[in-house]
Amino acid sequence: MAADAQVAFNRELAELAHHHYQSGEYEVAEQNALELWKREPGNTGVLLLLSSIHFQRRRLDKSATFSSLAIKANPMLAEAYSNLGNVFKERGKLGDALDHYRYAVNLKPDFIDGYINLAAALVQAGELEQAVQAYARALHLNPDLYCVRSDLGNLFKALSRLEEAKIKCTGQG
Numbered sequence: 001m002a003a004d005a006q007v008a009f010n011r012e013l014a015e016l017a018h019h020h021y022q023s024g025e026y027e028v029a030e031q032n033a034l035e036l037w038k039r040e041p042g043n044t045g046v047l048l049l050l051s052s053i054h055f056q057r058r059r060l061d062k063s064a065t066f067s068s069l070a071i072k073a074n075p076m077l078a079e080a081y082s083n084l085g086n087v088f089k090e091r092g093k094l095g096d097a098l099d100h101y102r103y104a105v106n107l108k109p110d111f112i113d114g115y116i117n118l119a120a121a122l123v124q125a126g127e128l129e130q131a132v133q134a135y136a137r138a139l140h141l142n143p144d145l146y147c148v149r150s151d152l153g154n155l156f157k158a159l160s161r162l163e164e165a166k167i168k169c170t171g172q173g
Helices: 001-022 027-041 042-058 060-073 078-090 094-107 110-124 130-142 145-156 162-168
Strands: none
Touching: 001 027, 001 042, 001 060, 027 042, 042 078, 060 078, 060 094, 078 094, 094 110, 094 145, 110 130, 110 145, 130 145
16 A cells, blocks of 8 residues: 555656646756656656756756656657757757757657657758658647647748648648
8 A cells, every 4th residue: 555655646746746847837846856756766757857847947968967867768768869959959059959859750750849849950950841841740740730830831931832831831731
């Protein structure tokens, strides 16, 4: 029974940490996540959360450390590679960011956030046609993503592909 209570407590602590993270209460989220990490040091969900918290708090070294720990625990964890990509992008290392985003979506072909991150980095790198493909893949996976539809429409406009913008970005294509 004690083990069941411990599992339930850890689950509640994880939910609380995520709630505070989603609310922008990063300090409290970090405290909860660190407590949970002490209890479950190999929990990749906690490691990803800590990576994200530190990224939001602009602690890029710590964000990268927690992403790397998550990868060490599970080398197939696409989200950890994407988080590392975010750190590289923020540091101006666009090539490394693109490598990590591409690796993430190769590991997890249905990883919508990975495609969105990849597309944004491709736009920043001036690789607009590839960005179109990444945004299109994200929309294929979830056609209801208004922000992605809008970004893709703006990209089509920048490429002077107005008809495609009208068709693909109004939900008709």
